[in-house]
Amino acid sequence: MKRIGVLLFLVLALFAFGACAVQPVVAPTGQDMPAATALPAEEAVSRPIVITDALGREVTLDAPPQRIVLVGRALFMIADAAYIFPGAAERIVAIADRGQGSYNFISLIDPDIDAKKGLDKDAGAEQVAPLQPDLVILKSYNAETLGAPIEALGIPVVYVDLETPEQYSRDLAIMGQIFGDEARAQELVAYYQTNVAEISKKAAAAESKPRVLLLSYNDRDGNVAFNVMPMSWIQTQMVELAGGEPVWADANPGSGSAQVTLEQIAAWDPDQIYIVAYNNDPSEVVAGLQADPNWEGIRAVEEGQLYAFPGD
Numbered sequence: 001m002k003r004i005g006v007l008l009f010l011v012l013a014l015f016a017f018g019a020c021a022v023q024p025v026v027a028p029t030g031q032d033m034p035a036a037t038a039l040p041a042e043e044a045v046s047r048p049i050v051i052t053d054a055l056g057r058e059v060t061l062d063a064p065p066q067r068i069v070l071v072g073r074a075l076f077m078i079a080d081a082a083y084i085f086p087g088a089a090e091r092i093v094a095i096a097d098r099g100q101g102s103y104n105f106i107s108l109i110d111p112d113i114d115a116k117k118g119l120d121k122d123a124g125a126e127q128v129a130p131l132q133p134d135l136v137i138l139k140s141y142n143a144e145t146l147g148a149p150i151e152a153l154g155i156p157v158v159y160v161d162l163e164t165p166e167q168y169s170r171d172l173a174i175m176g177q178i179f180g181d182e183a184r185a186q187e188l189v190a191y192y193q194t195n196v197a198e199i200s201k202k203a204a205a206a207e208s209k210p211r212v213l214l215l216s217y218n219d220r221d222g223n224v225a226f227n228v229m230p231m232s233w234i235q236t237q238m239v240e241l242a243g244g245e246p247v248w249a250d251a252n253p254g255s256g257s258a259q260v261t262l263e264q265i266a267a268w269d270p271d272q273i274y275i276v277a278y279n280n281d282p283s284e285v286v287a288g289l290q291a292d293p294n295w296e297g298i299r300a301v302e303e304g305q306l307y308a309f310p311g312d
Contacts, residue, residue: 051177054140054161054170061156064180065135071096071123072142077162081172082137083109084188085179094131097121125149135178164234165196165241196241203243212244213270213300214309216257217277217285226265227257235276244272266298273300274309282308 049061068091070078075096082088089110094117107113119127128136128150138147140159147157158178160171169189176185214235216227228248229235232255239246247268251258265273277285286308289295300306 049177051158051174053174054159054167055143057159059156059158061135063134065133065156065178066091067093067131067133067135068178069094069119069128069131069133069136071119071128071136072138072146074139074162078137078139078160079106081160081162081168081175082179084172085175085181085184087179087181091179093117093133094119094128096123125153129153129155137178164232164237165192168192168234200241200243203241206243209243209245210271211247211268212239213247213265213268213273214239215260215265215273215275217275217282218279220279225259226262227259229257230255262294269298270300270305272305272307273298274307276309276311278311282311 047063049064051059051061053059068082070082070092071094079095082092083106089112092110095106095113096119110116117131124146133155136147136150136155136157138150138157138159140161143159147159151157158174160174161167162171169192172185172188173182176182214229216229216235218225218227228251231246231249236246247270248260251260251264275282275286275289286306290301290306295301295306298306
């Protein structure tokens with residue numbers, strides 16, 4: 001069987017986020033990441049901003065937000081998107097402890113991160129309010145548990161999803177409004193579109209599709225568990241866009257991740273296995289699985305087709 005190259009799949013991890021823009025934009029030439037654009041001098045002038053967020057709500061801000069707080073579950077996805085904009089480091093005044101394990105990239109790109117208010121991992125409205133933010137950015141599934149109490153205090157909240165290529169394009173546009181840099185948002189969407197189109201073209205030309213298994217690994221409380229993702233999540237869509245066939249397609253029709261056993265993994269008999277580890281070094285996890293006698297009989301492991309999926 002002729003397989004899609006592993007490099008092709010890993011490259012897609014970098015480029016899949018903006019596969020479908022809300023509106024057509026002109027793609028930049030070349031393959032280099034577009035340089036961050038400078039914030040316009042007039043950006044600080046008070047002017048109302050109306051943002052339609054991921055929940056379809058219109059959020060009106062009296063002026064460009066200067067004190068932004070990032071908090072809530074899956075915060076690292078918001079930070080990934082926000083810090084692509086050059087104004088993020090100056091505007092974000094507090095961020096909760098929600099990085100991917102000990103491999104938190106934010107300290108590498110925000111030199112003032114240690115001076116900013118660090119919030120608890122499960123910080124609520126009572127920790128957010130004293131910071132006097134003029135905007136809080138949350139994932140949409142935090143709306144009821146965290147967003148509602150914050151909004152009840154009169155603090156504006158904008159929700160994003162960041163779960164599918166289409167949502168990434170929309171939410172990058174939202175970030176562009178928040179940071180007053182809509183041109184930067186268009187650059188980013190166009191950049192991702194260009195690369196996804198190229199990868200999709202190569203994947204479509206392949207003679208056959210590898211049967212791929214993407215597993216999420218965690219060892220909380222000392223108990224190792226593996227989960228597969230819903231078909232609607234971006235992890236699954238990345239496998240498909242890269243030319244792979246998700247072997248777990250019929251196993252998890254729900255809206256959340258589902259735990260699977262080693263017996264089920266062996267029964268699927270995938271050509272390639274990728275390990276995602278949000279709270280561990282994925283390379284170390286893969287090395288451990290390769291040395292685990294329980295994994296020796298799995299064909300993908302025997303053929304050297306077990307890979308660590310990059311984190312941040």
